[in-house]
Every structure is written in structure tokens, then in C-alpha cells.
Amino acid sequence: MRCLWRMEYQFRQLEEKWQRRWDASSAHRVNENSGKPKYYCLDMFPYPSGNGLHVGHWRGYTISDVWSRYKKLQGYEVLHPMGWDAFGLPAENYALQQGVHPAKSTAQNIANFKRQLADISAMYDWEREINTSEPEYYKWTQYFFTKMFERGLAYRKKMPINWCPSCKTGLANEEVVDGCCDRCGTEVTKKEMNQWMLKITAYADRLLQDLDTLDWPEKVKRMQSAWIGRSEGAKIWFEIENVEGERIEVFSTRPDTLFGATYMVLAPEHPLVARITTDACKLAVEDYIAQTLKKSAISRQIVDKTKTGAFTGAYAINPANKKRIPIWIADYVLMDYGTGAIMAVPAHDERDYEFAVAFDLPIVEVIRPEGQDEPITNEDGRPPLHVGPGRLVNSPGFDGLTVEEGKREVVAAMAAQGVAEATVTYRMRDWVFARQRYWGEPIPIIYCDDCGPQAVPEDQLPVRLPDVESYQPTGTGESPLAAIESFVNTTCPKCGGPARRETDTMPQWAGSSWYFLRYVDPHNNKQPFSPEAADRWLPVDMYIGGVEHAVLHLLYARFFTKVIHDLGWTRFDEPFQHLFNQGMVTLNGSKMSKSKGNVVNPDDMVRDFGVDALRMYELFVGPPEDDAEWNSNGLEGVSRFLSRAYRLVMQNVDSPAPNRDSLERLRHRFLASLHERMETFRLNTAISAFMEYTNALGAESANGIDKATLETLAITLSPFAPHLGEEIWERLGHRTSVFEATWPTYDEEWLKDDTVEIAVQINGRVRARIEIASDANDESAIRSAKANEDIASWIEGKDIIKELYVPGRLVNLVVRQ
RNA sequence: GCGGUCAUGGCGGAAUUGGCAGACGCGCUAGAUUCAGGUUCUAGUCCGGGCAACCGGGUGGAGGUUCAAGUCCUCUUGACCGCACCA
Incomplete structure (x- = not known):
């Protein structure tokens, strides 16, 4: 008997040995000149929080690494980089809470994350590590902002925006979830501010249409499509009785129902309200506006849908039939959407119907369902609500048309009179891009009294974030930078005269909107990236991360990519060809989080079972796209499998049996099965394929195992268990890394x-x-x-x-x- | 309210897309080894009946299409996700 200890799977020594070798040989460096086809496999890079990694974070990183190594074995030159989304609220709030400067706490957190990430043994090329909070990186984030400014895509506007009273900063619409701050959960209020905005709405149609070209989960595409919220309709202008020079502009998707518009509603915040309200109604209107402002965004939108409102005393003229219709204000009309004013057609809109009933306003039927000849009346004497299809009635000149015909013809007729225009409206708003916080990229704009706002020229970038003692948010609507004279006071790049710097910073999402481009050329100090390198590596072939960024990062990154394309930097205009959302890992049915106290620490698992076992269990736990409940017994099962596999190999590695048909048949069948499961991304069942194979080999082992089988195991196991794969490969007499080998193929003949x-x-x-x-x-x-x-x-x-x-x-x- | 996803043993989950339901793992039962225990190995394990061969039932529920349904269709129950007065 050979030495027994060599038979036992000593994962700790084995894993340390290979990690040392990989480090020593820079095994994970990307070779730009290999001549192999490229493959770009990207993880959504983390923001380095103070909590460190748990086994849930491991899952996505493991999936992407297994996939990267698989692609490498298939002959691709694989780019699999990692970096840090280090600017932004999470990092800054953590720093404030700990009383440590964000630069310092971020550096500490990165060091800790990097140590924990190293445990995964992923093939990250750390030579390409990037950090969005370093001047070498954010110089280029600022550069792209100046380019957008020059193109009119970044502009300043005074408007009421979402404001988080706890984070003391303005927020983008995408960062408000159910009326609360996405980061801290505090209820968001409105604040009138002069803001930097990015004109993402100019790209709305392209962002919507190009979704069709992407290999993304349908769910994410639906979410983005719903967020963009394209709707076709018409603008219609209504004259106001006794008010000269003003018209009310409404947006409607149902211009076919114009003859049924029996009243109008303005949002309480609508600028015309004060102008048109009659003296008799003034008190009631002002009272209603005050009530509305008191209601928070939540209660206005979610909790209470009862219709309230107030009459302004003013009347508009319906342009179709010249009838006088009353103008009301009501909080069911939102200033944020469309024009902040509607024509109300109570007979054919549920909300308008409720409002008309509540305030006893006239309801006129103008669409009648197909096959119905006479008008119908409810018990209360009103016409019933009908939102479905039918034909126009009570619309002189248009009666008998279908809804679709009516939309076209009514708009055409009204447009001829200059009171309507076909148009498209989006739910998506422009991107509020300024934050009144310290820890972000300073917005590179200089205000000159003579020349106006000027972009900081490229040769003066980056505008460095000053190193200061006090970085607490002020809450006044000004960034902490505003108090730093040496930062604020500068000279105008155009006329050289005295000028002031913009003191707001960019949001957390700025740096992550183009980081995937920087990885291809991370040390370039002349350009954000080399266009040749970008066109060689991008788009990303496989992008892996959680679904929570569906309408934030993923939308912003697509927008930036399109802008960068339009600036002439790249040939492609979509960054991520294939997106995969991994499911989260739960414990006791809920997402792991430190606050819930249900985190499983990967450090402990690595110590007890090894990196390879934990990697394999992360896949075996369930279908990669589904949420999965953590179960340590399952980890033991995988660990047992690795021990068995190791023993099986070591019993035969020194004197393999001659090849025989039974082994060859098993081998080809295994490869066929594994291939199928890998290509369909059913990685949990790929692990099962290994177990089935080694179980079958167990029955064969009495007669010995041949070299082809052992080599097959070494290569195919190595994406999952890279240390074990390398060890087996070496024991088989190879002097080069198993990752230099080629993924074995199968022969159909053996399947028959x-x-x-x-x-x-x-x-x-x-x-x-x-x-x-x-x-x-x-x-x-x-x-x-x-x-x-x-x-x-x-x-x-x-x-x-x-x-x-x-x-x-x-x-x-x-x-x- | 609108849109979507899903439901399979004690548990996590398989099922080449309409073709032998329950692969693989966990757990459990029995035995062997070691023995202080764990480890390891062998056999069994959807439910009911039977010593057994075998028989009957079975993929949330009710119908339907089909030679054949976990898979397709209709209705229904429940869970989860997204959006939510978007004109």
C-alpha cells in the first residue's frame, strides 16, 4: 500500500500550494497578443462596504469565475477584471457613521474586500484593478461630463426634485423606491433646487428599441421598458375663458374621446393655477394646494386613491365642440408627468369617472361598444364607464369611427386648426445628476460672471476632491465643498477672470456608468481608454450581477455607452450583450444581511471545507437564476464528493489502466451530458453530472482507470475546483497549468x-x-x-x-x- | 388594480421541451468497518397494499386536448416579483 496520507484530500495544503503558484506565475494576466478570440466576462463590481463578503456575494462571483475558466479552456482569451465602485453614498454614510474620513475607510474596506475576494480564487487580473474614487479614474468621468455639457446633454435647471432629508442630498427618480430613499429608507420630500441634469430622455427611444437586440432576462427588459414608459398620443391646447395669451396644454393618449372632455384638471402645482383662479374660489384652491403639499409622496401615490379636488372658478373651451368646461385642480394629476394637466373624459377613464361622480360633473358618452345601439344608463342615472374599444358617438364629423381611426382623424382635424399635435411622452425623466455631498466626483464646471458656466478644459482635469477635515453634509442644499474657499475660488478658463467652481458632486452611479470601458486599458493616462482596445474587447459577452440594478446602473450604463458612441469613441453602442442575474442566497427564508444577523461567513466555510468545496456548493445549491436557501449539509455533500473524486484519482494516477471500451463509453457520455448542461447554464446539474460520472467510475475502479478518464476529470473539474484540477493534472505528469489544456470534446459514436x-x-x-x-x-x-x-x-x-x-x-x- | 414568474418525495432540486416522474445531493433506515465518537463502505428509501413477483394511486386543485401531460389549453387556489392615479 502506498502512503495513505497521500490518498486523503488535504484541501488546505493543496489550495495554498496552487494559490502560491498562480501568484508567482501571474497566471491570471490577460495576454493581449495571444491571437485567441476574446471573451469578456464581467462581474458587477462591488462598493466596498464595511460588512465584508458573505456566502451570498460569493455566488455571483463564483458563477462568473467558473464561466470565465470554462471559456478559457475553450480557447478564448478571457478578460475577467475586478474593481471598486468606491464613490457615493454608501461609502460616505459608512464613513460618517464610523467617524473616519471616507478616503480612509474606503481604503480599509477595499483591503478587506480584496483579501476576502482572494479566497474565491477567481482568475481576476488584478493588474487591471480600478477604483472609481481615484483621480486617475475620475478625471475621465469628469471628462465625459464636460463632453455632455458641450453637447447640451448636461444642463442646469431649477425645479423641484426628490430630496432625502437623512442623506441631505437630491436624488434621481431611479433612486426613489416607493417614495423612500433607496439607500436609507427615509421618506423623500420635494425641494426646489438649481440642479445639474443629464438629458437621458433624448435617448429614450434608442434605449427602448435597442433592448430588442440584447440577450437579457425578459424581466429586466420589461422593467426598463416600463421605466422608460413610452406612450403615444397628442398634445391638445385649450383656450381659457377670460384669460388672454395663455392656453392649457394637455397630453392625452385618447384624443378620440376629445368630444367627451367635460372638465379639465390641473396638478395643484401647475403654474397656471394662480393665474386663472377666480377670487371667489381662491380660498378653497389655496387651501387645497396647502393640503396637497402636506401629503407626502407616499400617501399621495399609494395609500389614498380617493378623489379630492377644488374648482378654480375658471372655464376652458373644448376645441372640438366649443363647449365651456370647468377647470379643477386635483392631486390625482401629477405635475411630473405629461404636461401636469389633463382633459377629463369621465365616460372613458376610470379616474376621471370617479372624480366626476365625486363632484357631480357631467359624463358624456363618446365611445360605444360594438353591437350596442342605444345609450345605457346606470341606476344612478349616469352613463356607465367604458374604457374598451368601440365606435365614436356624440362626436359630430367623427361618429362611427373606431377608436384607432378616431385617434388619427381627431388629431389630424385639430392639428389643422392649430390646437393639437401628435406626440410621444415618456415616463422617464431626465437624470438629476448633482449631489450635495462630499464623497463624489466634483462636477467640472466653472461659473464666470462674464462668460457664464464653463466646462473645465481637459488639460485642467481632474478637478480634485479637496482633502478636508469636515465633510458632513450641510443640509442647506449646498455641498460641503461650498465652504472651502480655496476650492471654490478659481479663474475662468475662458477669460482668466475670477470665477467660482461648481461645488456639487456626481451621484454614486457616475463611475459605474463606464467602468467596463476602463478595464480594457486601465493605465491609459492620455485617454479614458483606447478605442481600439474597447472595440476589441467590448461589448461584454457575459455580465453577471443581481437584478436590483435593473433600472439604475444598467440603464445609466447603456445611456453613457450610447453617448460615448455618439462622441465617436466606440463602434458599439450597447455595453452588455448578455446579462445574467444570479439569485440571492437566503438563510431562514430571507436575504442575508448583517442587520438581520443571518449571514454565513465564507471565511469559516473555506477554513472547514476548502475553497473548491465552497465554490462547487455555491453552484450546486440550486439553479443559478433562482434564490437558494443556504444549507450547510449540502456543502458537506459536495465536500464528500471532492474527497471521493480525489481518492479515486489518486488510486490510479501512478499506474493508470489501459484504455477500454466501458471507460471510453462512460467518458463520452459524461462529456456530452456536461456539455449540454454547461451550454444551457444549468450549472447545478453540471455538478450532478460529475457525481453521476464518479459514481459510475466507482463501479469500474476494481479494474483500474485509464489516463484519458483521469485527464478528462482534471480538465473538466478545473473551472469548478481549480486547485484540485491543477493538482490532478500535475500528478498526471503535466508541467504546464491545466488551464493551458483544451476542453475535451465527445464523439457521437460513443453515445450509441x-x-x-x-x-x-x-x-x-x-x-x-x-x-x-x-x-x-x-x-x-x-x-x-x-x-x-x-x-x-x-x-x-x-x-x-x-x-x-x-x-x-x-x-x-x-x-x- | 395592471403586468410577470412559480407550485414536483421528509428537504434542496432533476426530467434532452409532449414520451418510463423523482437524476444528483441532503436527511432517514439497516448492515459492515473503525471504534470513544465522527469518518468510510454496502443496501434500501414517492405514497398505499403484499413475503414476493406485482397491483393501485401520484407533480397545488378542477376540467380539457392527446395513443401519451409535471410539460400544452381553460378555470381555480396559493406564494413571490415588478409597476402602481403615468392621463
Whole structure:
């Protein structure tokens, strides 16, 4: 007997050994000149929080690394980088809470994250590590902002924006979830501020249309599409009685119902409200506006949908039939959407109907369902609500048209009179891009009294974030930078005169909107990246991360990529060809988080079971896209498998058996099965394939295992368990890394058998199993089935009314009862 | 309210897309080894009946299409996700 200790799977020594070798040989460096086809596999880079990694974070990183190594073995030059999304609220709030300068706490957190990430043994090329908070990086984030400014895509506007009273900063619409701050959960208020905005709405149509070209989960595409919220309709202008020079502009998706507009509603914040309200109504209107402002965003939108409102005393003229219609204000009309004003058609809109009932306003039917001749009246004497299709009525000149025809013709007729125009409206708003916080990229704009706002020229970038003692948010609507004279006071790049710097910073999402471009050329100090390198590596072939960024990062990154494309930097205009959202890991049914106290620490798991075992369990725990409940027993199962596999290999590695057909057949079948499962990304079942294979090899091991089998195991296991793969490969006598090897292919010939066992069914129930030639035709298969003695008793004396053979699977005989 | 996803043993989950339901792992039962225990190995394990061969039932529920349904269709129950007065 050989030394027993060599048979045991000593994962700790083994893993340390290979990690040292990989480090020493810079095994994970990308070779730009290999001549191999490229593959870009990217993780959503983390913001380095103080909490460190748990086994849930491991899952996505493991999936992407297994995939990267698989692609490498398939002959691709794989770019698999990692970096830090280090600017922004999470990092800054953590720093404030700890009382440590964000630069310092961020550096500490990065060091800790990097140590923990190293445990995964992913093939990250750390030579390409990037950090969005370093001047070498954010110089270029600022550069792209100046380019947007020059193109009119970055502009300043005074408007009420979302404000988080706890984080003391303005927020983008995308950062407000259910009326609360996405970061801290505090209820968001409105604040009138002069803001930097990015004109993402100019790209709305492209962002929507190009979704079709992406290999992304349908769910994420639906979310982005809903967020963009394109709707076609018309602008219509209404004259106001006794008010000259002003018209009310509304947006409607149902211009066909214009004749049924019996009143109008303005949002309480609408600028015309004060102008048109009559003296008699002034008190009630002002009272209602005050009430509305008191209501928070939540109660206005979610909790209470009862219709309230106030009459302004003013009347508008319906341009279609010249009727006087009252103008109301109500909080069910939102200033943020469309024009902040609507024409109300109570007969054909649920909300308008409720409002009309509540305030006893007239309801006029203008769309009648197909096949109905007479008007219908409810018990309360009102026409019923009808939102579906039908034909126009009570619309002189348009009666009898369908809804679709009506939309076209009414708009055409009104447009001819200059009171309407077909148009498209989006739900998506422009991107509020300024934050009144310290820890972000300073917005590179200089205000000159003579020349106006000027972009900081490229040769003066980066505008460095000053190193200061006090970085607490002020809450006044000004950034902490505003108090730093030496930062604020500067000279105008155009006229050289005294000028002031913009003191707001960029949001957390700025740096991550183009980081995937920097990885291809991370040390370039002349350009954000080399266009040649970008066009060589991008778009990203596989982007892996959580679904929580569906309408934040993923939308912003697409927008930036399109802008950068339009600036002439790249040929592509979509960054991520294939997106994969991994499911989260739960414990006791809920997402792991430090605050819930249900985190499983990967450091402990690595210590007890090893890196390879934890990697494999992260996949084996369930389908990669589904949420999965953590179960340490499952980890033990995988660990046992690795021990068995290791033992099986080590028993045979020094004197492999000669090749034989039974092993060759098993091997090709395993490879076929593994191939199928890898290509369909069913990584949990790929692990099962290994278990099935080694179980089958266990039965063969009495006669020894051949070298081809052992090499196959080494190569195919290595994406999952890279240390074990390398070890086996080396023990087989190879001097180069297993990752220099080629993923083995299978031969269809070995998948075939001379005979095959099929089921014989009577009326769809399995009654026997028979062995037949695999190339048997229908006739002979059915003959064999009938000849079977178990089947004989089932068909004896009965009429067979149908018989069929599904090749290689089953025979079904249908008999009359 | 609108849109979407899903439901399979004691548990996590398989099922080449309409063709033998329950692969693989966990857990459990029995035995062997070691023995202080764990480890390791062998066999069994959807439910009911039977010593057994075998028989009957079975993929949330009710119908339907089909020679054949976890898979397709209709209705229904429950869970989860996204959006939510978007004109």
C-alpha cells in the first residue's frame, strides 16, 4: 500500500500550494497578443462596504469565475477584471457613521474586500484593478461630463426634485423606491433646487428599441421598458375663458374621446393655477394646494386613491365642440408627468369617472361598444364607464369611427386648426445628476460672471476632491465643498477672470456608468481608454450581477455607452450583450444581511471545507437564476464528493489502466451530458453530472482507470475546483497549468448502443421493459413488444386499435377495454 | 388594480421541451468497518397494499386536448416579483 496520507484530500495544503503558484506565475494576466478570440466576462463590481463578503456575494462571483475558466479552456482569451465602485453614498454614510474620513475607510474596506475576494480564487487580473474614487479614474468621468455639457446633454435647471432629508442630498427618480430613499429608507420630500441634469430622455427611444437586440432576462427588459414608459398620443391646447395669451396644454393618449372632455384638471402645482383662479374660489384652491403639499409622496401615490379636488372658478373651451368646461385642480394629476394637466373624459377613464361622480360633473358618452345601439344608463342615472374599444358617438364629423381611426382623424382635424399635435411622452425623466455631498466626483464646471458656466478644459482635469477635515453634509442644499474657499475660488478658463467652481458632486452611479470601458486599458493616462482596445474587447459577452440594478446602473450604463458612441469613441453602442442575474442566497427564508444577523461567513466555510468545496456548493445549491436557501449539509455533500473524486484519482494516477471500451463509453457520455448542461447554464446539474460520472467510475475502479478518464476529470473539474484540477493534472505528469489544456470534446459514436431498453405501454401505462436493437424500425419494435410474455396477458383477447413506436423510448399499444 | 414568474418525495432540486416522474445531493433506515465518537463502505428509501413477483394511486386543485401531460389549453387556489392615479 502506498502512503495513505497521500490518498486523503488535504484541501488546505493543496489550495495554498496552487494559490502560491498562480501568484508567482501571474497566471491570471490577460495576454493581449495571444491571437485567441476574446471573451469578456464581467462581474458587477462591488462598493466596498464595511460588512465584508458573505456566502451570498460569493455566488455571483463564483458563477462568473467558473464561466470565465470554462471559456478559457475553450480557447478564448478571457478578460475577467475586478474593481471598486468606491464613490457615493454608501461609502460616505459608512464613513460618517464610523467617524473616519471616507478616503480612509474606503481604503480599509477595499483591503478587506480584496483579501476576502482572494479566497474565491477567481482568475481576476488584478493588474487591471480600478477604483472609481481615484483621480486617475475620475478625471475621465469628469471628462465625459464636460463632453455632455458641450453637447447640451448636461444642463442646469431649477425645479423641484426628490430630496432625502437623512442623506441631505437630491436624488434621481431611479433612486426613489416607493417614495423612500433607496439607500436609507427615509421618506423623500420635494425641494426646489438649481440642479445639474443629464438629458437621458433624448435617448429614450434608442434605449427602448435597442433592448430588442440584447440577450437579457425578459424581466429586466420589461422593467426598463416600463421605466422608460413610452406612450403615444397628442398634445391638445385649450383656450381659457377670460384669460388672454395663455392656453392649457394637455397630453392625452385618447384624443378620440376629445368630444367627451367635460372638465379639465390641473396638478395643484401647475403654474397656471394662480393665474386663472377666480377670487371667489381662491380660498378653497389655496387651501387645497396647502393640503396637497402636506401629503407626502407616499400617501399621495399609494395609500389614498380617493378623489379630492377644488374648482378654480375658471372655464376652458373644448376645441372640438366649443363647449365651456370647468377647470379643477386635483392631486390625482401629477405635475411630473405629461404636461401636469389633463382633459377629463369621465365616460372613458376610470379616474376621471370617479372624480366626476365625486363632484357631480357631467359624463358624456363618446365611445360605444360594438353591437350596442342605444345609450345605457346606470341606476344612478349616469352613463356607465367604458374604457374598451368601440365606435365614436356624440362626436359630430367623427361618429362611427373606431377608436384607432378616431385617434388619427381627431388629431389630424385639430392639428389643422392649430390646437393639437401628435406626440410621444415618456415616463422617464431626465437624470438629476448633482449631489450635495462630499464623497463624489466634483462636477467640472466653472461659473464666470462674464462668460457664464464653463466646462473645465481637459488639460485642467481632474478637478480634485479637496482633502478636508469636515465633510458632513450641510443640509442647506449646498455641498460641503461650498465652504472651502480655496476650492471654490478659481479663474475662468475662458477669460482668466475670477470665477467660482461648481461645488456639487456626481451621484454614486457616475463611475459605474463606464467602468467596463476602463478595464480594457486601465493605465491609459492620455485617454479614458483606447478605442481600439474597447472595440476589441467590448461589448461584454457575459455580465453577471443581481437584478436590483435593473433600472439604475444598467440603464445609466447603456445611456453613457450610447453617448460615448455618439462622441465617436466606440463602434458599439450597447455595453452588455448578455446579462445574467444570479439569485440571492437566503438563510431562514430571507436575504442575508448583517442587520438581520443571518449571514454565513465564507471565511469559516473555506477554513472547514476548502475553497473548491465552497465554490462547487455555491453552484450546486440550486439553479443559478433562482434564490437558494443556504444549507450547510449540502456543502458537506459536495465536500464528500471532492474527497471521493480525489481518492479515486489518486488510486490510479501512478499506474493508470489501459484504455477500454466501458471507460471510453462512460467518458463520452459524461462529456456530452456536461456539455449540454454547461451550454444551457444549468450549472447545478453540471455538478450532478460529475457525481453521476464518479459514481459510475466507482463501479469500474476494481479494474483500474485509464489516463484519458483521469485527464478528462482534471480538465473538466478545473473551472469548478481549480486547485484540485491543477493538482490532478500535475500528478498526471503535466508541467504546464491545466488551464493551458483544451476542453475535451465527445464523439457521437460513443453515445450509441447496439441495443436499447425501451418501455412497453398498454394504454399509456408501462407494463414491461424490453431490449431491442437501437436501429429497430417501427414494425420490428412493435413485434418485439407484442412478443413479450408480460405484455401477452394484457393484449390477449383484446383489439389493438393503435400501436406506435417512439424510437429509443417506448412502444405504446392502445387496446379497446 | 395592471403586468410577470412559480407550485414536483421528509428537504434542496432533476426530467434532452409532449414520451418510463423523482437524476444528483441532503436527511432517514439497516448492515459492515473503525471504534470513544465522527469518518468510510454496502443496501434500501414517492405514497398505499403484499413475503414476493406485482397491483393501485401520484407533480397545488378542477376540467380539457392527446395513443401519451409535471410539460400544452381553460378555470381555480396559493406564494413571490415588478409597476402602481403615468392621463
